[in-house]
Amino acid sequence: MLAVTILGNNSALPMHERHPTAQVVTDGERLFLVDCGEGTQIQMIRYKIRRSRIGHIFISHLHGDHYYGLIGLLNSYNLSGRTEPLHLYAPPELQPILDLQMEAAASDFAFPLHFHPLAEAGILFQDTRITVSAFRVRHGIPCWGFLFREQAKPRKVDPDKAFEAGVPPEFFPSLKAGEDFIDSSGHRIANELLTRPGPRARSYAYCADTLYHEPIAYHVQGVDLVYHEATYLDDQRQKAAARHHSTALQAARIARLAGAGRLLLGHFSSRYEELDVFREEASAEFPQVEVCREGATYLAG
Amino acid sequence: MLAVTILGNNSALPMHERHPTAQVVTDGERLFLVDCGEGTQIQMIRYKIRRSRIGHIFISHLHGDHYYGLIGLLNSYNLSGRTEPLHLYAPPELQPILDLQMEAAASDFAFPLHFHPLAEAGILFQDTRITVSAFRVRHGIPCWGFLFREQAKPRKVDPDKAFEAGVPPEFFPSLKAGEDFIDSSGHRIANELLTRPGPRARSYAYCADTLYHEPIAYHVQGVDLVYHEATYLDDQRQKAAARHHSTALQAARIARLAGAGRLLLGHFSSRYEELDVFREEASAEFPQVEVCREGATYLAG
Numbered sequence: 001m002l003a004v005t006i007l008g009n010n011s012a013l014p015m016h017e018r019h020p021t022a023q024v025v026t027d028g029e030r031l032f033l034v035d036c037g038e039g040t041q042i043q044m045i046r047y048k049i050r051r052s053r054i055g056h057i058f059i060s061h062l063h064g065d066h067y068y069g070l071i072g073l074l075n076s077y078n079l080s081g082r083t084e085p086l087h088l089y090a091p092p093e094l095q096p097i098l099d100l101q102m103e104a105a106a107s108d109f110a111f112p113l114h115f116h117p118l119a120e121a122g123i124l125f126q127d128t129r130i131t132v133s134a135f136r137v138r139h140g141i142p143c144w145g146f147l148f149r150e151q152a153k154p155r156k157v158d159p160d161k162a163f164e165a166g167v168p169p170e171f172f173p174s175l176k177a178g179e180d181f182i183d184s185s186g187h188r189i190a191n192e193l194l195t196r197p198g199p200r201a202r203s204y205a206y207c208a209d210t211l212y213h214e215p216i217a218y219h220v221q222g223v224d225l226v227y228h229e230a231t232y233l234d235d236q237r238q239k240a241a242a243r244h245h246s247t248a249l250q251a252a253r254i255a256r257l258a259g260a261g262r263l264l265l266g267h268f269s270s271r272y273e274e275l276d277v278f279r280e281e282a283s284a285e286f287p288q289v290e291v292c293r294e295g296a297t298y299l300a301g
Numbered sequence: 302m303l304a305v306t307i308l309g310n311n312s313a314l315p316m317h318e319r320h321p322t323a324q325v326v327t328d329g330e331r332l333f334l335v336d337c338g339e340g341t342q343i344q345m346i347r348y349k350i351r352r353s354r355i356g357h358i359f360i361s362h363l364h365g366d367h368y369y370g371l372i373g374l375l376n377s378y379n380l381s382g383r384t385e386p387l388h389l390y391a392p393p394e395l396q397p398i399l400d401l402q403m404e405a406a407a408s409d410f411a412f413p414l415h416f417h418p419l420a421e422a423g424i425l426f427q428d429t430r431i432t433v434s435a436f437r438v439r440h441g442i443p444c445w446g447f448l449f450r451e452q453a454k455p456r457k458v459d460p461d462k463a464f465e466a467g468v469p470p471e472f473f474p475s476l477k478a479g480e481d482f483i484d485s486s487g488h489r490i491a492n493e494l495l496t497r498p499g500p501r502a503r504s505y506a507y508c509a510d511t512l513y514h515e516p517i518a519y520h521v522q523g524v525d526l527v528y529h530e531a532t533y534l535d536d537q538r539q540k541a542a543a544r545h546h547s548t549a550l551q552a553a554r555i556a557r558l559a560g561a562g563r564l565l566l567g568h569f570s571s572r573y574e575e576l577d578v579f580r581e582e583a584s585a586e587f588p589q590v591e592v593c594r595e596g597a598t599y600l601a602g
Contacts, residue, residue: 013381015346038340038342038369042320065373068339069339071369072321075365075366075369079314103394105363105364106441140407141407
């Protein structure tokens with residue numbers, strides 16, 4: 001299972017009871033925080049996100065509405081006695097800001113905080129369950145998107161075919177791991193004849209603040225669920241471009257070019273009180289589209 | 302009129318739907334912001350505080366729960382097109398933090414931001430209506446309290462006595478300004494015989510995070526309304542001392558020593574869900590006591 005919970009769906013100026021950007025991605029076990037606007041820790045309490053289960057935080061860029069809540073969250077980890085390590089992936093300029101803030105408070109992090117400066121595209125984190133990688137998007141300052149991909153799941157043994165070929169159950173783990181089977185007469189039976197594909201690995205892409213930029217569609221090609229910012233509607237596309245943002249229609253084009261399964265829109269300008277218009281505009285170009293709602297969880301695939 | 306509206310009454314770890322410290326003091330016309338914990342701008346929206354009317358911000362010290370919301374508020378001023386100057390009074394270490402944050406965003410303040418580093422006790426701001434001064438409190442890092450005092454109000458003309466003495470109405474402004482009156486026969490009539498004292502000037506003191514420290518009572522002597530932190534109840538006074546905080550009982554002692562009119566308690570530890578116990582404990586020592594409630598406004602005098 002791969003899913004994302006929205007904690008903030010608004011752009012920088014908080015309004016209409018919407019909050020600046022923050023999302024929690026889960027692989028079913030662990031939590032990954034993506035961006036951390038002001039008030040994120042309060043939103044976590046409201047939506048019952050167990051912040052202690054977050055081990056990795058990804059900050060797309062250093063506009064305040066994407067990270068002003070981080071120092072408060074780190075401070076709360078300190079106060080609540082966190083000892084588990086925390087991995088922080090962010091533009092390098094964040095480190096001296098955090099350092100100065102801790103120094104001004106005559107304080108320090110009481111848990112291991114590993115700062116990974118974002119410098120080039122590629123894999124940031126990988127384990128047996130998931131790979132997280134970064135790709136560039138185009139904003140006024142260096143800005144990153146993040147792609148979460150479940151690892152390929154092991155194939156499943158087909159019990160009927162395995163029985164027929166005389167595979168002993170103790171060989172099942174080897175079948176799952178991809179080995180062929182040599183039967184009693186010395187014949188090799190190809191693994192694919194005895195197994196079925198495992199559940200499909202899911203993927204989620206977070207396309208942070210960006211201009212309409214078609215290379216993004218290449219980075220997130222075939223993703224199950226793509227979040228793309230849609231600060232404005234398309235009648236404001238000149239303002240969007242001037243501010244290095246996208247429109248709902250442009251987000252839909254990226255989703256279509258990427259062959260994505262489903263599109264999530266967010267980062268709405270405070271000028272819009274109603275959000276359905278974003279979905280309406282995008283759906284003409286890409287029908288599988290939803291508007292991010294704070295507190296809602298969206299499954300990838 | 303001098304009054305304070307509470308936007309956050311909790312200590313650092315947000316809980317029980319309580320927020321970190323922020324207060325808005327008003328002299329009836331302008332707004333002064335005192336401390337600015339994370340989420341203050343959201344609380345301002347919730348409680349319909351017109352943030353554009355804030356011209357002066359006072360930050361007591363650089364523990365995060367007293368200033369992490371400041372950069373977001375300043376950023377929102379930028380986004381909403383503020384042009385009026387803003388005066389910021391804070392420990393000097395705040396300036397490079399703000400500078401780095403603006404630099405990382407490739408941004409700058411679009412309005413005049415005057416940074417006044419807090420260095421010594423005394424008057425910070427003064428005009429015809431109010432004086433704001435700073436005094437030291439005792440915390441783990443440099444920390445300041447703030448005293449808001451209305452200017453003495455002009456005396457009021459006593460119409461009966463003025464008529465009796467033959468004072469012409471065009472002389473009333475001079476009477477209000479304190480002049481004596483010379484009557485037609487050349488006699489000087491003392492101002493005090495023709496006027497009554499004006500309304501009493503009110504005062505409010507904000508005693509930020511501090512140990513129990515009796516000199517504070519001298520700084521706020523005779524104040525109408527005193528806010529004093531009360532992070533713990535008195536059975537936790539050792540923990541309070543170790544963390545440079547006070548108990549409700551200690552806050553009450555300061556209010557009594559100061560001869561204050563009324564005491565407000567705040568900055569409650571997240572370990573307490575119910576707050577009435579703070580009032581109960583303090584009232585044994587100082588009966589005119591209230592517990593800060595978020596969104597509530599308290600009048601000085």
